[in-house]
Amino acid sequence: MRYAMKACPSAAVLRVLTQAGLHIDASSGWEVRRAIGNGVPPERILLTTQQTPDDLAELVGLGIRFNACSLSQLVAFGLACPGQPVSVRLNPGLGSGHSNRTNVGGPSASFGIWHSHLERVLDTAREHGLKITQLHTHIGSGSDPEVWQRCSGLTMNLVRHLPDVTTVNLGGGYKVGRMSTELSTDLQRAGEPIAAELRRFADEEGRQLHLEIEPGTFFVANAGSVVASVIDTVDTGKEGYSFVKVDTGMTEIVRPSMYGAQHPIILIPREPQERPTKEYLVVGHCCESGDILTPEPGNPEGLLPRTLTEAQIGDPIVIDAAGAYCAAMSAKNYNSFPEAPEVLLATDGTFHLVRQRQTLEQVLQNERIPEFLR
Template sequence: MKTPHASLALLTLLSTGAHAFAPNLHRAPSTALRATPPSQSNFLTPELAASCIATASGTPLYAYSLPALAEAASACLAFPNAYGLTVRYAMKACPNGSVLKYFLSRGIHIDASSGFEVRRAMEAGFQPEMISLSSQELPGDFADLVKMGIKVNACSVSQLERIGKAFPNTNQKVGIRINPGVGSGGFSSSTTGFSKTNVGGPSSSFGIWHELLTDGTVPSIVETYGLEVERIHTHIGSGSDPAIWQSVATRSLSFCKIWDTVTALNLGGGYKVGRNPGEKTTDLIEIGAPVADAFREFAKENNGRELKLEIEPGTYLVANAGALVATIQDKVSTSDHIFLKMDAGMTDVLRPSLYGAIHPITILPGSGKSSDIGTDTESVVVVGHCCESGDLMTPKPGEPEALEERTLRKAEIGDIAVMDGSGAYCSGMSTKNYNSFPEAPEVLVTAEGEVHLIRKRQRLEQIYENECDVPQGVF
């Protein structure tokens, strides 16, 4: 679909942040983040953006690039390994059925975080044996899922006991998720302190604390119920520091020595993706090659035991394959700031607001405007459409409660904003329906520029259709 928008796309670095706490709107303005605007977004030209908007019948919407999904899938499937590899998509990152079905077509398996995700994956076509469940809340129907063939990792001592009681003395196969004592978080240099992106270490509730394996607690439960441990699982967070990741991989292999029935080691995911210029994306070959060597060394030291490797990428597979497309619906000024207001916000992008992350955004001319919208720049604060002081698109990097201006090309009401790097933890993780804003639609863009609707825009009545009236006379 061709449109008059064949212009130079305008870009600045913006945040997708929104936070439950009010930003500091009265502090002195900081030096605005500056960057040379690239010519277009990651994959949306002005023409393609217009086609996405037409297909979705307006903004906001999420767009996903099929070629970008393919490139990321190929990179993960090429992860170095010694004796076999299973790539599991952490589907919580973006659970749209079309995305799931594409990864299924590439032979990628599933990492599910709830019983509901398990059934959603099966609905998309995944066979039960292709699905691994690691959940903070063990589903009430977990026994039924196990009988179907789902691979369940016990993520706490009580979960392991519940599995044992459901399948006593049957040699039921089970995986065990271990907290190895350290973590890796994108906004924290600490490997043991609390960080929202750190899911390992003493400040994390994820997994069974490693000392409970070495002190005999977990082996005793396994023996009591006659379970067969076939998988060891660790996941430390989203930092992807090569040294930490490789150290944890080596340590995780030591846990595999406890049971000679273990056939696979799952090292999780959390591979960092660079969304902005200068940000480094995890080199999977760099972090994977030494791990493959460690697997070979393990085999030499343990009577030829050849363990298979499992990884669980989420962000790596979809982050830069997705973009949020929104409209600048208002522009206001105060004595300190110029504010651009999008017709999207924390209802569509929430995770960066929790961490103060920044994403690139491209400003395209609105419908009917000249393709030549100039090269003037201005420092602005970008906010969302919610009646919420924390609906902030541009927090200070790493500080979600601190407002910071961004420098971008001048935008006017009606212009289009394309926020790249929004493929992960946006459509699947947001405050959708806050202020009764409907869930945004999703589209898939092919290499040929075809745009396909893969989720309809939610209708208002769908937001409240599950509400029930109380009996007459209660009020």
């Protein structure tokens, strides 16, 4: 079981999950260094990246495993690490995600080597003395379990042409119910046909394969919340909308603006009092018309008001299910807003500051002024 650390690469989260025995799926050489710096043994890390790191040979020398996602990456690995075992990511020809932007399989996705190029993969491996010991496929985030199961069948057919493969990695992307109307993937139920597929393969081929999966969202999505405050309320008249403005937004949670993603939003009256409910659009603090926290599901261009307790300036407001691809994938420092602090709630009920609020000096620290402007 690997944790897709791009979902939330916080040092504290990495340490919690590493201590629980999980391995790591890293998406860049920088994530590899970050994981190692937080105590992850290199041999527990698989690097699957769009950008081959310049220090690939050094990272492999430390003990990480590399997953080649293109023919040129496989060549680069062969030149840097001839004779080494390698994993190969293939695009099986289909994909699935909660939106087109999270679909990473099929003909419209650049991720992985197209399945019909398998002979070229084998030729490249032979040329550099590489042994392909793992086959990797991943079709998208929020993928349909039925499509995932079809993908596993296609993957097993590809493995038949790769005699040295001992491990099959089917990626992650399992659905997580963030809203009360959404369901999470039942891993046991979704995995039963795949287990049967592996047993059938072992009977037919005489090879026992090890299965890996790489959940990210599934582990942490519902473990995080953005705690904010109402900073303003405005409206656009009887034919328009009522808006709640909050002191967060795409600087901490960009998923609604990117995907039309849905997150529970809870408004908590600052003073204990009964208030009526009201329909609101909730918008962020950025000077950006797309900084909207209540879009239509799957449509970041659409608007869908939410029923909330009537808002007053200063009321706390919580955007829930924000543990995955929120702090990790936000428009940090847009409008020069500093990075928000992060607090960890431990199992014993204690709170721990795990990221300090950024200062303006830290926002600006890498800027340099040329002499002619001094």
